[in-house]
Amino acid sequence: MEQKENRKKEIIHFFGQLPVESLYTAGIAGERFLLGLKEGKFLANYCPDCDFVFLPPKLYCEFCFRELKEEDLKEIENKGILLSYTFTHIDTNGNRLENPIIVGVIKMNGTDTGFVHKLLNKIEDIEIGMEVEAVFAPKERRRGSINDIVGFQRID
Amino acid sequence: MRRRVCIVGVGMTPLKALSPEVSYKEMMFEVANKAYNDCGINPRKDVDTFICCSEDYIEGTSIFDEYVPDQLGGALKQVHTIPSDGLFGVCAGILQILTGEFKIAVIEAHAKSSNILTPDGVHMCALDPIYIRPLNVNPIFIAGLEYNSFLYNHLFTKEDCAEVVVKNKKNALKNPYACYGANLTIEDVLNSFPISYPLNELEISSYADGACVVVLASEEVAKDLKKKPIYIDGFSFIQGSPNLEVRSWDFPRATEEAGKRAYEMAGINNPNREIDFCEIDDTYSYKELQHAIALNLNETIINPSGGSLGMGYIYEGTGLMRLIMAVLQLRGEAGSFQVRINNDLPRKAVVQSWRGIPTENSCVLVLSRE
Numbered sequence: 001m002e003q004k005e006n007r008k009k010e011i012i013h014f015f016g017q018l019p020v021e022s023l024y025t026a027g028i029a030g031e032r033f034l035l036g037l038k039e040g041k042f043l044a045n046y047c048p049d050c051d052f053v054f055l056p057p058k059l060y061c062e063f064c065f066r067e068l069k070e071e072d073l074k075e076i077e078n079k080g081i082l083l084s085y086t087f088t089h090i091d092t093n094g095n096r097l098e099n100p101i102i103v104g105v106i107k108m109n110g111t112d113t114g115f116v117h118k119l120l121n122k123i124e125d126i127e128i129g130m131e132v133e134a135v136f137a138p139k140e141r142r143r144g145s146i147n148d149i150v151g152f153q154r155i156d
Numbered sequence: 157m158r159r160r161v162c163i164v165g166v167g168m169t170p171l172k173a174l175s176p177e178v179s180y181k182e183m184m185f186e187v188a189n190k191a192y193n194d195c196g197i198n199p200r201k202d203v204d205t206f207i208c209c210s211e212d213y214i215e216g217t218s219i220f221d222e223y224v225p226d227q228l229g230g231a232l233k234q235v236h237t238i239p240s241d242g243l244f245g246v247c248a249g250i251l252q253i254l255t256g257e258f259k260i261a262v263i264e265a266h267a268k269s270s271n272i273l274t275p276d277g278v279h280m281c282a283l284d285p286i287y288i289r290p291l292n293v294n295p296i297f298i299a300g301l302e303y304n305s306f307l308y309n310h311l312f313t314k315e316d317c318a319e320v321v322v323k324n325k326k327n328a329l330k331n332p333y334a335c336y337g338a339n340l341t342i343e344d345v346l347n348s349f350p351i352s353y354p355l356n357e358l359e360i361s362s363y364a365d366g367a368c369v370v371v372l373a374s375e376e377v378a379k380d381l382k383k384k385p386i387y388i389d390g391f392s393f394i395q396g397s398p399n400l401e402v403r404s405w406d407f408p409r410a411t412e413e414a415g416k417r418a419y420e421m422a423g424i425n426n427p428n429r430e431i432d433f434c435e436i437d438d439t440y441s442y443k444e445l446q447h448a449i450a451l452n453l454n455e456t457i458i459n460p461s462g463g464s465l466g467m468g469y470i471y472e473g474t475g476l477m478r479l480i481m482a483v484l485q486l487r488g489e490a491g492s493f494q495v496r497i498n499n500d501l502p503r504k505a506v507v508q509s510w511r512g513i514p515t516e517n518s519c520v521l522v523l524s525r526e
């Protein structure tokens with residue numbers, strides 16, 4: 001009887017995909033920020049009620065819900081502190097990578113946020129608390145994208 | 157006294173890594189029947205509202221709410237879906253019953269993970285499309301960043317986190333609903349593949365297939381049903397920020413906030429002393445420690461079921477799975493994995509869920525039996 005239960009059954013399933021493509025609007029504050037990157041600059045903004053500096057900048061403060069003015073964007077210096085890092089050994093499909101991608105959270109000087117981007121140093125040279133700076137792509141290759149920054153590197 | 161809503165029926169299938177023979181609808185039908193039999197109700201006559209927790213991308217079908225009524229007995233009745241963890245659906249059901257307009261609510265969540273051919277693709281699409289997705293890194297990096305920050309800022313070690321995996325997989329060996337029970341050593345965990353430093357492969361809950369149904373009722377109705385009700389003394393559901401740049405990397409803010417609110421509602425002042433055990437999120441090893449300290453439950457019995465590390469991760473069903481495990485314990489129906497406190501059944505429990513990366517949310521329930 002048990003063998004009968006275990007007999008090989010034909011199991012039917014069908015393959016399918018969700019073919020979705022989208023455009024994502026950067027928005028007023030986002031566009032200013034991304035065009036800033038194209039110029040090799042970091043633009044941040046400030047909520048006076050919360051004494052909090054946002055990078056990337058926002059048109060509103062999520063803590064007090066106050067509207068933040070677009071014209072109040074200020075350039076901050078290209079220097080920050082590494083808050084955390086990780087070495088990711090799989091790619092976006094879950095396949096193992098030969099060389100890990102290193103990602104960090106950086107608190108840029110004069111901001112209160114943790115900016116997420118890649119780190120360019122070797123694994124053994126990375127530690128929490130180290131000073132880093134952004135390395136921008138050559139000017140002619142910048143398109144107003146987060147990838148206008150190649151990554152961050154240690155300042156010694 | 158505050159009016160309370162009760163859990164009167166539960167149904168769940170043992171989790172499996174694969175379930176090629178049944179469709180998700182058949183899985184839902186099976187557990188719905190279990191839950192209805194558990195409390196002795198007829199869904200066509202007795203249920204006022206049905207809530208399913210499901211996400212279109214995970215189902216592979218858009219506008220998924222149209223696909224849920226029939227297999228639950230909810231056709232031509234009041235049905236809606238919530239794209240979040242199952243415990244958020246429980247909170248919606250509680251609130252509907254508290255209006256006084258609904259007496260019995262059914263909450264469902266499931267996963268047929270083995271049908272998702274590109275789970276990393278689903279996760280990728282959850283990342284911010286302007287600032288994060290273009291970096292083209294597997295979203296697991298977020299767990300790596302959280303974990304590293306947690307170790308740096310708190311007095312926990314990588315070994316403490318590995319110990320969570322060893323404990324939960326061992327607990328799961330006793331739980332017939334679990335599919336990833338194992339006898340491991342801390343070294344096994346530390347030597348497993350480093351997915352995103354410091355997070356190793358064995359510290360990540362593995363996907364499973366399964367479905368869960370929970371039936372809620374008002375206190376008045378619950379008294380007349382088959383089993384002794386389990387009371388929901390407190391509940392809260394909190395959303396954090398979707399923006400990675402403002403989140404707290406080392407500490408789950410949303411869980412702390414949800415815990416505070418749920419404890420206040422339940423009149424719990426000292427969770428570590430008043431709560432007998434908890435079933436809390438352990439999607440990744442370090443998450444169990446984070447959630448335990450955020451909820452002040454680090455001195456209680458944590459995840460006697462084996463958690464999702466030991467049982468399996470069923471996407472939006474994971475919160476309901478934790479809730480059902482807690483209900484079985486409070487009822488004294490947990491059998492081989494029953495918790496006893498000085499030879500007595502536990503009286504109070506906390507259940508918590510998190511929807512996983514990249515979210516910063518949390519739902520907390522405080523349960524008791526009388």
Ligand SMILES: [Zn+2]
Nearest residue numbers: 047050061064
């Ligand atoms: Zn503000």
